[in-house]
Amino acid sequence: MRSGAHGRRIAVRRLRPLLLAGMGCALALAAAQGGAPAETQGQSAAVPGVRGPGLSLEAVPEGLDADVLARRADDNMRSASTYFHGRMTVESPRLATPRSITFESWEDRGGKRSFVRILAPPRDAGTGFLKLGSNLWMYIPRVERTMRVPPSMMLQSWMGSDFTNDDLVRESSEVEDYDHRLLGVDPSVEEAPGRRAYVLAYVPHEDAAVVWGRIIAWIDAETLAPLRQEFYDEDGEKLRVLRFTDHRRVGTRTVPFLWTLTPLDKPGHRTAIEVLEIRFDVELDESIFTRRHLERSDRDG
Amino acid sequence: MGETRLAWRNVWRSPRRTALTVAATVFAVFLVVVFVAMTRGVHEKMIEDSVRLSSGHVLVTAPGYLQKRTLDEFLVLDDAAVHTLDTLPEVVGWAPRVVSFVLLSRDVTSRGVAVMGVDPARESTVTTLSTRVVDGHFIRGGSPHEIVIGERLAERLGASVGDQLLLYGVAYTLETAYDLYTVVGLLRLPDARLERSMAIVSLADLQEFLVFGDRISEIAVLAESSERTGALRDALRRGLAMLDSRPVFHTWREVMPDLEQLIVLDDLGFYVMVAILITVVGFGILNTILMAVLERQRELGVMLAVGLRPAAVFRIVFLESLMLAAVGLVFGLVLAVPTALWFEAHPIHVGGTMAATFEFVGMEPVIVFRLTSSTLWKSSLLILAVAAVAALYPALKASRANPVDALRTI
Numbered sequence: 001m002r003s004g005a006h007g008r009r010i011a012v013r014r015l016r017p018l019l020l021a022g023m024g025c026a027l028a029l030a031a032a033q034g035g036a037p038a039e040t041q042g043q044s045a046a047v048p049g050v051r052g053p054g055l056s057l058e059a060v061p062e063g064l065d066a067d068v069l070a071r072r073a074d075d076n077m078r079s080a081s082t083y084f085h086g087r088m089t090v091e092s093p094r095l096a097t098p099r100s101i102t103f104e105s106w107e108d109r110g111g112k113r114s115f116v117r118i119l120a121p122p123r124d125a126g127t128g129f130l131k132l133g134s135n136l137w138m139y140i141p142r143v144e145r146t147m148r149v150p151p152s153m154m155l156q157s158w159m160g161s162d163f164t165n166d167d168l169v170r171e172s173s174e175v176e177d178y179d180h181r182l183l184g185v186d187p188s189v190e191e192a193p194g195r196r197a198y199v200l201a202y203v204p205h206e207d208a209a210v211v212w213g214r215i216i217a218w219i220d221a222e223t224l225a226p227l228r229q230e231f232y233d234e235d236g237e238k239l240r241v242l243r244f245t246d247h248r249r250v251g252t253r254t255v256p257f258l259w260t261l262t263p264l265d266k267p268g269h270r271t272a273i274e275v276l277e278i279r280f281d282v283e284l285d286e287s288i289f290t291r292r293h294l295e296r297s298d299r300d301g
Numbered sequence: 302m303g304e305t306r307l308a309w310r311n312v313w314r315s316p317r318r319t320a321l322t323v324a325a326t327v328f329a330v331f332l333v334v335v336f337v338a339m340t341r342g343v344h345e346k347m348i349e350d351s352v353r354l355s356s357g358h359v360l361v362t363a364p365g366y367l368q369k370r371t372l373d374e375f376l377v378l379d380d381a382a383v384h385t386l387d388t389l390p391e392v393v394g395w396a397p398r399v400v401s402f403v404l405l406s407r408d409v410t411s412r413g414v415a416v417m418g419v420d421p422a423r424e425s426t427v428t429t430l431s432t433r434v435v436d437g438h439f440i441r442g443g444s445p446h447e448i449v450i451g452e453r454l455a456e457r458l459g460a461s462v463g464d465q466l467l468l469y470g471v472a473y474t475l476e477t478a479y480d481l482y483t484v485v486g487l488l489r490l491p492d493a494r495l496e497r498s499m500a501i502v503s504l505a506d507l508q509e510f511l512v513f514g515d516r517i518s519e520i521a522v523l524a525e526s527s528e529r530t531g532a533l534r535d536a537l538r539r540g541l542a543m544l545d546s547r548p549v550f551h552t553w554r555e556v557m558p559d560l561e562q563l564i565v566l567d568d569l570g571f572y573v574m575v576a577i578l579i580t581v582v583g584f585g586i587l588n589t590i591l592m593a594v595l596e597r598q599r600e601l602g603v604m605l606a607v608g609l610r611p612a613a614v615f616r617i618v619f620l621e622s623l624m625l626a627a628v629g630l631v632f633g634l635v636l637a638v639p640t641a642l643w644f645e646a647h648p649i650h651v652g653g654t655m656a657a658t659f660e661f662v663g664m665e666p667v668i669v670f671r672l673t674s675s676t677l678w679k680s681s682l683l684i685l686a687v688a689a690v691a692a693l694y695p696a697l698k699a700s701r702a703n704p705v706d707a708l709r710t711i
Contacts, residue, residue, distance in 0.1 A: 092475055094474065095474065095475060099476070140479055147410070148410070150404075150412055153411075156413070
């Protein structure tokens with residue numbers, strides 16, 4: 001049974017928010033509404049559409065709805081307007097020392113707009129990304145050029161990291177392309193020993209133009225903070241794992257301050273994002289989400 | 302020899318029947334030879350066109366490159382490898398390249414393309430890319446920051462010769478890479494898809510852009526002809542075994558599996574047609590010879606009665622069949638060879654929807670013929686073999702005739 005359209009509004013957005021929004025919508029993955037109601041199944045069952053050993057899960061308490069859970073998890077990581085300041089560290093066998101990039105971002109959740117400004121390293125400082133709906137614009141101050149990133153480049157690396165441009169801009173409406181199911185309760189999550197986590201599966205609708213075949217998300221049962229997300233292709237092969245650690249209290253929310261992405265097909269590669277600052281429900285100036293702001297080479301918010 | 306003369310006379314005893322059978326054989330031989338020549342010609346042209354647009358007959362890469370195509374899979378050419386490639390007799394031409402996915406933009410418009418860094422002098426020994434520039438000129442060697450792009454790509458970007466394009470990508474060092482390049486030429490290619498996504502800069506420029514050092518992504522190697530592909534690969538395998546990066550050697554079949562499949566599929570249809578033609582000819586010959594044998598029961602009986610050995614009778618009838626086929630074969634070849642040769646010299650240029658079909662699979666809309674001696678002797682052998690098989694039954698029947706019974710008939 002699918003919940004109505006009202007439930008779908010908040011969709012899951014994978015990691016995009018990370019970068020762009022700075023916060024979480026993606027994290028939350030949460031949301032794709034529209035899922036089947038929570039099913040109480042448990043025990044070491046194989047997850048449909050996913051290869052590998054099944055998960056050893058406990059049954060879900062009665063009365064929990066996957067929709068609601070997903071939406072609340074999403075709300076925990078995102079607000080109507082969010083400011084984010086973070087440092088991304090890229091590790092690769094190609095590099096003697098990890099490469100690090102700091103950036104700030106602003107997200108207007110309802111307007112589906114976000115803005116990212118690179119602060120360091122000096123070579124990239126001032127580079128900006130403006131997302132308006134499904135369009136992504138990039139500005140490079142060194143050559144004073146703005147360009148629109150075409151759909152064909154969406155799966156390419158973002159700033160040399162293991163995140164893709166797609167992670168940055170995945171349109172929020174695409175969240176509606178996922179159904180989600182509550183698989184069970186994981187009594188011991190590696191990322192947060194001693195914590196219990198709800199395990200949610202995100203399944204794209206048949207006709208959805210999405211990158212992943214499945215996403216499995218672990219969400220802290222108490223705080224609803226994200227703990228881990230695993231991304232699978234259409235054959236059920238696990239392609240990457242995103243771990244959330246260093247959970248801290250921010251106002252009424254519990255937010256992970258370290259996100260680590262490990263691509264499984266690229267041995268030795270790893271990208272981590274450390275949260276340096278995160279603010280929810282901030283004032284956003286209209287002028288932030290404009291081409292003129294994008295093309296300003298000085299970079300104060 | 303007596304038997305041969307006898308057989309030859311017998312063939313012409315019923316001129317009309319023989320003529321009809323010969324005509325059928327001529328027709329079949331003609332069709333088989335001309336169609337083999339056409340199919341071979343078209344296939345070879347497809348292979349040559351494709352090979353000379355991209356991979357060469359053999360593509361040398363690091364393991365996993367064909368699947369992943371990232372900068373992680375690279376080769377480094379040392380002096381010894383260069384020397385080997387320059388001196389191997391099987392190598393007609395070779396070209397080192399760097400390939401990377403980048404964003405190419407003019408003003409705000411941008412496209413994701415696979416940009417190829419080439420050494421123009423070496424590249425022209427493998428591909429025809431430098432001759433396909435329709436506006437401007439091909440890139441020069443060294444580090445000129447010049448770029449050549451497909452005409453259709455230029456159209457989409459709204460770029461023309463003289464414009465500056467921004468190349469944006471991720472370097473080997475995982476830094477962002479961006480630089481401005483001047484469009485110096487536009488390429489027109491038979492493959493529209495390729496033309497929409499192709500951009501070429503100099504090898505040195507791209508290596509610098511990607512902070513790639515002296516690494517390369519692939520080496521395209523050209524053989525004398527597609528038939529020499531296997532020999533070329535074996536020679537390269539022996540000659541380049543010492544490279545540190547453990548190169549792998551892909552034939553054009555592996556690099557372009559679509560092309561390979563297209564050819565296999567096409568061949569399959571062709572074989573079915575040949576099989577039908579040959580079967581028809583076989584039955585025609587069987588019918589003619591069997592009728593001739595049945596009509597001549599009495600005569601054969603007399604021959605056996607006066608002491609001719611059954612083996613001799615068998616040989617005579619068998620020879621008749623071969624002669625029938627041989628006559629058809631000769632006339633067939635007399636018609637087919639000049640026809641095929643004429644078309645070989647005058648390729649057919651197709652137009653209309655047919656041309657669109659050709660272009661869709663990345664070919665010039667031209668039907669080329671290619672007649673080889675192997676086609677001729679294989680078709681000849683095939684026809685004679687069919688005639689021989691068809692003759693077995695009538696010849697056996699004739700040689701086993703009982704003289705007494707045979708004399709009584711009719």
